[in-house]
Amino acid sequence: MKAIEKYAEENNVPIMDKKGLKFLVDYIKTNNIKSILEIGSAIGYSAINMALSGPNVIVTTIERDEVRYLEALRNIKRFDLDKRINLILGDALELKLEEKYDLIFIDAAKGKYIDYFQKYAPNVKENGTIISDNIYFHGLVEQNKKIEKKNLRQLVDKIKKYILFLKDNKEFETNFYKVGDGLAVSQKRKDDNENISNA
Ligand SMILES: C[S@@+](CC[C@H](N)C(=O)[O-])C[C@H]1O[C@@H](n2cnc3c(N)ncnc32)[C@H](O)[C@@H]1O
Secondary structure, eight states, X not given: OHHHHHHHHHTTOOOOOHHHHHHHHHHHHHTTOOEEEEEOOTTSHHHHHHHTTOTTOEEEEEEOOHHHHHHXXXXXXXXXXXXXXXXXXXXXXXXXXXXXXXEEEEOSOGGGHHHHHHHHGGGEEEEEEEXXXXXXXXXXXXXXXXXXXXXXXXXXXHHHHHHHHHHHOSSEEEEXXXXXXXXXXXXXXXXXXXXHHHO
């Protein structure tokens, strides 16, 4: 694992920080998660850690950058996890996956989080969850001072819009955690018919 962390640092590959990763792995264990879809594999660091959280955990992970995809493939093989991690090369917004998952983990382009969420919400099982990383984006989302760089300001505005989108969402209930770079845990609500039949 140290070698992957070193490669990420030397090659400027953004990977999850350790506190966020621990939260994610604990969540998987506590909630008995078995099937995961990750959007944004980079070099496979979080996918490998999620797969290692339990012997029956199966991860599908999507990466659009070919160099990172190839490095992820190598890393997954090193850990002998190719039977439990299904790595897909492609743009998550262009793929069509039919399967449903216990957990979807969103960790790709920050400006597109609403798009990923809307596209993949139908792939979440009943009682399943979507976890999104970088919700506080290095503290910039919460600071009131005007951000000078236009690109950065626009990105932070998009994350703020995503937070509002999650707060307003009727299908999922979201809790926000100030751990790592900020994580949002969105739990699929039971549909009304189910609530009535269970009443
Ligand atoms: C923050 S990194 C992922 C880090 C990884 N989850 C980890 O912690 O080890 C985000 C990755 O998402 C990829 N990405 C961005 N947009 C994407 C898309 N639409 N489809 C698939 N991958 C995407 C980027 O190429 C980048 O490698």
